[in-house]
Amino acid sequence: MAETKYIFVTGGVVSSLGKGIISSSIGKLLQARGYNITIQKFDPYINIDPGTLNPYEHGECYVTEDGMETDLDLGHYERFTGIKTTKENSLTTGRIYKSVIDKERRGDYLGKTIQVVPHITDEIKRNVKVIGKKYNYDFVITEIGGTVGDIESTPFLEAIRQLKWELGKDAVCVHLTYVPYLKAAQELKTKPTQHSVKELQSIGIQPDILILRTEQHLNDGVLKKVAGFCNVDFDCVIQSEDLPSIYEVPVEMQAQGLDVAILKKMQLPIGETPSLGPWRKFLERRNKAVEEVHIGLVGKYDLQDAYKSIRESLLQAGVYNDRKVILSFINSEELTNENVGERLKGQDGIMICPGFGQRGIEGKIIAAHYARVNDIPTFGICLGMQMMVIEFARNVLGYSDANSREIDEKTEHNVIDIMEEQKNITSMGGTMRLGAYECVLAQGSRVLDIYKKENIQERHRHRYEFNNEYLKEYERHGMICSGRNPESDLVEIVEIPGLKWYIGTQFHPEYRSTVLNPHPLFVDFIKASIENKKK
Ligand code: GLN
Numbered sequence: 102m103a104e105t106k107y108i109f110v111t112g113g114v115v116s117s118l119g120k121g122i123i124s125s126s127i128g129k130l131l132q133a134r135g136y137n138i139t140i141q142k143f144d145p146y147i148n149i150d151p152g153t154l155n156p157y158e159h160g161e162c163y164v165t166e167d168g169m170e171t172d173l174d175l176g177h178y179e180r181f182t183g184i185k186t187t188k189e190n191s192l193t194t195g196r197i198y199k200s201v202i203d204k205e206r207r208g209d210y211l212g213k214t215i216q217v218v219p220h221i222t223d224e225i226k227r228n229v230k231v232i233g234k235k236y237n238y239d240f241v242i243t244e245i246g247g248t249v250g251d252i253e254s255t256p257f258l259e260a261i262r263q264l265k266w267e268l269g270k271d272a273v274c275v276h277l278t279y280v281p282y283l284k285a286a287q288e289l290k291t292k293p294t295q296h297s298v299k300e301l302q303s304i305g306i307q308p309d310i311l312i313l314r315t316e317q318h319l320n321d322g323v324l325k326k327v328a329g330f331c332n333v334d335f336d337c338v339i340q341s342e343d344l345p346s347i348y349e350v351p352v353e354m355q356a357q358g359l360d361v362a363i364l365k366k367m368q369l370p371i372g373e374t375p376s377l378g379p380w381r382k383f384l385e386r387r388n389k390a391v392e393e394v395h396i397g398l399v400g401k402y403d404l405q406d407a408y409k410s411i412r413e414s415l416l417q418a419g420v421y422n423d424r425k426v427i428l429s430f431i432n433s434e435e436l437t438n439e440n441v442g443e444r445l446k447g448q449d450g451i452m453i454c455p456g457f458g459q460r461g462i463e464g465k466i467i468a469a470h471y472a473r474v475n476d477i478p479t480f481g482i483c484l485g486m487q488m489m490v491i492e493f494a495r496n497v498l499g500y501s502d503a504n505s506r507e508i509d510e511k512t513e514h515n516v517i518d519i520m521e522e523q524k525n526i527t528s529m530g531g532t533m534r535l536g537a538y539e540c541v542l543a544q545g546s547r548v549l550d551i552y553k554k555e556n557i558q559e560r561h562r563h564r565y566e567f568n569n570e571y572l573k574e575y576e577r578h579g580m581i582c583s584g585r586n587p588e589s590d591l592v593e594i595v596e597i598p599g600l601k602w603y604i605g606t607q608f609h610p611e612y613r614s615t616v617l618n619p620h621p622l623f624v625d626f627i628k629a630s631i632e633n634k635k636k
Contacts (some may be wrong), residue, residue, distance in 0.1 A: 105233030106367050107272040109261045110244045111308070113297025118314045119350075121174030123277055123341065124244040125181035126351040130360035132182055135374035136239040140178040141190045141232055142171070143225070144246040145253040149195040153530050160406030164560045164612055165190070168536025174244065176410045180417075181351070182617045189232045194253060197224050217256055225260035238261070249276075250300045262305040273366045276301060276308035277341075280315045280323070289317060291327050298331040302451040309366050310337045311361070318342060337362045348384060348616060352377060379617050387420045394424045395630050397431045397445055399468040399485075400454030401461030408454055411482065414614035415452070418623035422631060433464030441471045450478040450630030453485030455562075455609065459508055466492045478602035478629040480622070483563055486605025487517045490567060490595060493580050498571075507565050518568040520591070526564075534561050538586055540593040540608070546583035547596050548604065551625045557584070559593070559608035566607065567592035602629035 110124045121142075121454030124609060128138045144151070151159050152170030163176040171191035178186055201224050205215050233241040245261070247254040264273045278294040294313060296583070301308055311333050313319060319340045328335045339357045355377065364371055396415055398408060405412065412428060419426030431444055445451065451472045453465050465488040472479040473492065481489040487505055494516045502509075503518035526532045537558045542549040549555065569590065572582055584594030584606070597603040606622070614620035 104271055105230075105238050105270060106240050106369075107229060107233065107264060107273065107505075108240060108242045108363065108523070109265075109274045110242060110277065111249055111258070111261070111274060111301065111306075112245070112247070112277045113249045113300065114293040116248050118277050118279055119347070120244050120246075120277050121177045122181075122347050122350050123275070123312055124242050125177045126354045127275070127359065127363065128182045128184070128240075128242055129351040129380070130355055130375075131240050131363075132374065133360065133377055133380075134360065134364075137237070138182065138242060139184055139186070139190065139232060139236065140175075140182070140242040140244065141192070141229070141349055142174050142178075142244045142246060143228075143257050144172055144191075144193045145251065145257060146193055146246075147195045147198070148193055148529055149199060150191065150193060151208070152533075156407035157404060160404070161409040162562070163410060164562050165536060166537040166558075166560060168560075170531065170535065170562070172246070172287070173406060173409045174246075176413070176612070177347075179612075180410075180413060181184045181348075183465060183615050183617060189235070192225075192228055197221060197228070197256075200224055218259060221256050222260045222263065225257055226264055229260070229264060241304075241346065249297055249304075251555070255304070256304060258301070258304050265306065270366070270368050273309040273363060275312060275363070276300075276312045277312045279315060280313045280319060280327075280340075282315070282317045284400070289315065289319060289323055291330070294327055295330045298333075299306050302332075307332060309333070310339065310362050313323065313340045315340055316343050334362075346387065348380075349385070351380065352384065357549040383420060383616055386423065390420055390423045390425045392424055393427050394419060394422070394627060394634060395427045395429065395448050396448070396450045396452055396627075396630060397429050397448035397468075398452050398454055399431045399433050399436070399465055401433050401456055401464075403430060403432060403452075410609070410611035410614070411454065413454065414611040414620055414623045415612055415627065417616060417619045418627040421619050421624050422627045424627065424631060426627065433461035433467070433468065436464030436467045438467055439635070443469050445471060445477070448477065448627060449634040452479070453479065453481040453605075455483035455485055455486055457484065458506075458597075458601070462488060462508060466495070470496055473597070473600065475601060476603075478599050478626060479600070479604075480626045480632050481605035482609055482611065483607060486595060486607055487565060487567075489519050489603070489605040490516055490575075490580070493575065493597075494571070494576075497578050497580075498574055505565050514571075516568050516571050517565050520564060520566045523564045533564050536560055538593075538608070539586045539588070541587050542586075543581070546581070546594075547598065547602075548583045548622070549592055551621050553621075559606070559610055560612045561608050563607060567595070601633055602626060 112120045150170045161173045167187045169188035324338045328338045469489045469492040494500045500514035503514040504512040582592045
């Protein structure tokens, strides 16, 4: 297409309605029509990125190939559409302000007074447009975090107002709201939606399309009422009922003509409805997979979103093994040598989760030990891998004080050590080893068998690493390094060949698993867990 088109996704009434899923679904549906798309998120908080946020604040921190720590919605974007996002896909109020303030300090504004309007809004607009131009996308879908009416999202909405005015038919606003059902009155209430649209209109934005989140089916009467009150065409009012899986959303949105509504608004040809073949096949397979396989997630965050990409990767891998994956959270802080057997009982495979800091790590070591000596398929990611390494040092190599420098600075046996390049870094934000790095897999290793190629690239987010001084000793005792970085020689993967499946990765494979392209490590781990269950 000659000109890039822009779709803004805003939210009203309450947060957590699933703007990320709607944005991803729009992306998916446009891709199916042959368009080249990207999805971008603006988060109205002041942190430069979510990298320094506690997962309790904001769920998982997702990492892009180019090493940006981002909101977990970017994970949905990639999983739904298979696109690769970059640092241009994730912005915060903090980043916008920082770039304006940096320009001011450089003197770029030539003595002008710097204000929210126009300087901050111009910077927001520039960031929306630049991504479309730079990569020549047909569509840029921009999701605005937060809810209309929040003080902090006002500059973003003002930028959208201006962009809509400038771009005319090349920009649409999709507004997602909520229609609550009042049990006592047995009524669905559209008033919050009306108010939310009024709020948008008062800023000068007329939404083009409304998506109503609802727990009950909305009849045409309700949809007509909303259309009438909100100045929106009837065929542009779409409902989004609760569904058994987020992956059903694109199909449901297509059935209601969301993509057609967008194309019509933008005066683009409609053409035939794409069949979404592979996607539907995935859903069919998912629905047919009833036989269960149980995976225990050993971690410290009792919060689903904290391990979002890992959970999704495991569930996807289940589908490709025709199994329903049942995930149980096992709180590593509560694990002891006495209760570990009972707590891990019934799990066909164990995932030892990533993390930072002291809390809950001894429990991860206990779980790794139990899984190793009982030969339960085990997958450790980042901190999880590091805990597998420490466990092996303590119980096989005989170094009872073995630890990571992150946990015990003075340990004599620092089998996990701070990376050389990290030693002089004191600032916390964006300073880890981040993003995609090369890894070469060892001949004869299990992982080479799984990946079926020698050279891979995976994404990272860590400060500590396997201490190569101990490598020979590990390998002599049966834990081998089966993947290493060709430049720095950092150990990227460890495995114990004699066991059913005992693999730890310093990188995060979960950031690369998508619905149509599940990650081979996850698929193979689930396969091994199923075989383990049979026995
Ligand atoms: N805390 C560990 C490190 O910095 C592991 C990080 C992680 O699990 N993402 O190396």
